Amino acid sequence: MKKKEQGHSTVSLFDMQFVTATISTTLVLLLLGMVLFFVLTAHNLSVYVRENISFSLVLDDGVTDREVLRLQRALQQEPFVKEVEYISKERALQDYVAATGTDPQEFVGYNPLGASLEIRLHSAYANSDSIAWIEERIGQDKQVKEVLYQQELIDAVNKNIGRISLILLGLAALLLLISFALISNTIRLTIYSKRFLIHTMKLVGASWSFIRRPFLRRNFWVGVMSAVIADGMLWGAAGWLVTYEPGLVQVVTSEVMALVSAAVLVAGVLITCLCALLSINKYLRMKEGALYLV
Structure with a gap:
């Protein structure tokens, strides 16, 4: 039992790797949040334009x-x-x-x-x-x-809004995949440095769920901290936009920012935990000899 507890304590929650992973994840979530922000504000803008025709x-x-x-x-x-x-x-x-x-x-x-x-x-x-x-x-x-x-104006507005919406949705989907890849790479490198610790814990009889727990807990907090920082930056940028151009208050609404914040938080936690789970399972399945070859 002492060895198991020692294994848990070896995976520290807050260290330099935690800070590095948080910074990397924050930047990715910030980009993802910006695209989602543009998608939602584009919808509000389309409503505003249509209702002013x-x-x-x-x-x-x-x-x-x-x-x-x-x-x-x-x-x-x-x-x-x-x-x-x-x-x-x-x-x-x-x-x-x-x-x-x-x-x-x-x-x-x-x-x-x-x-x-x-x-x-x-x-x-x-x-x-x-x-x-x-x-x-x-x-x-x-x-x-x-x-x-003006039928031509109405048709042109609806056509252009449809095109812009499709482009933004496609960009959001693409960036989500890129975000997953970048965050996965960051987390995989962190867990890679602990691969021998994972193997040692297996040798002393620790269950897979017991081994996963500290890594998942750590990356859960990476996702939460990164999302909070990214959301703070997005709210600050939105506040500056509304202050600079008060007319944007009808487009950049509190509902939009709440949805963006919630989506960034959910994406941050899900992506970091999923990437951590996949990486841990990879090393849990490996034999000792294979650990030296990766």
Whole structure:
């Protein structure tokens, strides 16, 4: 029993190898967390962009304020509508003059622009098919003269968002494999230096589970410490981004950072423990002569 206890004490928890493994694992987890951060913020950004694409309901010239209010309230009850804004004829003229620098009243003698309702949709409905269905549904109202939206812009936004999402997901999967390989190499080198200790513990009758325990415990804490450090750096970077550009607060949310932190922690613990388990089992299966050849 004393020899077994001595074997456990030989695998120290905190030493220079622990520090080296923690630093290496932290850098890998930091890269993994950054990619995951970009994946999640890209999703939030796509939602933000989609929900800021609006389309207009041009109202009939004879529509009354009461009818406009009724239509506006009815639209706000629809599940696909996020926001409805009324644009009067006067405001439409002001916006047109500000955008083009010309006043159409100077040419035609009256304001040719009509009142309208600007509608912003929830992101799930910000696509051509949904808008076509919405156009058909809303266009049946007799107060609606015309439905205007930029179909090419909507198609381009959705297409580009889809491409970017696929690229980021592929990059995240690739980096996960690379992370596993790099962390595995670091842990394998650490356990390699203890291969004769593992064999000695086998000779004195220690069970495989008993031999694994200190190595798994050690690498569990390597994963935890590395993840905590990486998460701290990611939170610091996110805080700096939001401070530098306050508009990013709608993209870099606390929910995103919580998911990134949890994923980095889980990945750190799982990868380090799994790599340690695989490396230990390798040396547990080896005969004494093979230990000199690896």
